[in-house]
Amino acid sequence: MKRSILWGLFAFFLSASTHAAEFLVMSDAEKEVIRAIVRETLREYAAALNDKQQATSNSKEILREIVQSNRNFMQKNKPAYFAHFADGQHPRATVVTCSDSRVQSHALDATPDGDLFMVRNIGNQISTAEGSVEYGVHHLHTPLLLIVGHVACGAIAAAAGDYSKESNSIKRELDTIQIPKGDAGLSSIRLNVNNQVRQAMNMFDQHIISGQLTVIGAVYDFKNELNQGLGKLNIINVNGETNAAKIARLDLMRGLDAPLAKGGRAKSDH
Ligand SMILES: [Zn+2]
Numbered sequence: 607m608k609r610s611i612l613w614g615l616f617a618f619f620l621s622a623s624t625h626a627a628e629f630l631v632m633s634d635a636e637k638e639v640i641r642a643i644v645r646e647t648l649r650e651y652a653a654a655l656n657d658k659q660q661a662t663s664n665s666k667e668i669l670r671e672i673v674q675s676n677r678n679f680m681q682k683n684k685p686a687y688f689a690h691f692a693d694g695q696h697p698r699a700t701v702v703t704c705s706d707s708r709v710q711s712h713a714l715d716a717t718p719d720g721d722l723f724m725v726r727n728i729g730n731q732i733s734t735a736e737g738s739v740e741y742g743v744h745h746l747h748t749p750l751l752l753i754v755g756h757v758a759c760g761a762i763a764a765a766a767g768d769y770s771k772e773s774n775s776i777k778r779e780l781d782t783i784q785i786p787k788g789d790a791g792l793s794s795i796r797l798n799v800n801n802q803v804r805q806a807m808n809m810f811d812q813h814i815i816s817g818q819l820t821v822i823g824a825v826y827d828f829k830n831e832l833n834q835g836l837g838k839l840n841i842i843n844v845n846g847e848t849n850a851a852k853i854a855r856l857d858l859m860r861g862l863d864a865p866l867a868k869g870g871r872a873k874s875d876h
Pocket of ligand 1: 728
């Protein structure tokens with residue numbers, strides 16, 4: 607064990623036990639010095655421990671696969687592929703979606719690189735990500751803002767239940783999800799998407815009125831709970847319109863909702 611770690615631990619125990627009473631009467635500045643020593647000690651100790659522990663073998667394997675995947679990506683893509691990223695980005699859509707690992711951009715866009723400005727958090731909510739969403743709309747000028755909820759959402763399940771024992775950070779995000787208690791199903795998932803669309807419309811009303819921005823709400827369905835096909839992105843809200851028949855008649859939607867043909871391609875592809 608490093609000397610600095612020993613010193614730090616010594617300082618920690620000294621402050622925590624022998625001088626517990628004195629700690630209470632210390633000035634804030636003195637307490638902060640002690641806390642900084644403890645934090646630094648724990649950081650060094652964790653790093654030294656981490657490198658030796660057997661428990662990190664999982665992390666090692668995952669990191670190895672990520673590094674290998676990245677190498678494959680580098681080899682697959684020629685310099686020309688990256689050349690047009692160098693001078694900035696020009697995405698066509700700002701997308702607010704859940705962090706859920708089952709929801710990924712390749713389900714929405716065959717070539718998401720440079721195309722989708724992704725904002726992700728638990729519950730695909732705008733309140734804790736307003737700056738990011740605003741950046742996509744105001745600075746990158748994406749004509750589309752797509753809010754994507756999904757079936758079997760853990761954030762919706764949590765928000766529908768008692769999450770009072772969660773950390774303040776998690777509570778702060780779940781507090782933004784306004785759904786009835788006890789209902790973690792599709793109606794709550796849809797309600798949350800509709801609430802987020804409403805919030806986006808309040809934020810960007812001028813852009814919507816002038817026709818510069820369209821806000822879309824959708825539910826990505828990897829369980830076919832909506833009976834529209836496995837993996838379908840179901841559009842449930844267009845600029846605040848939630849009536850399915852009215853949405854289907856919008857010019858924006860023409861030819862988009864053709865059912866899949868046997869080969870898996872949409873009929874409109876033929
Ligand atoms: Zn989710």
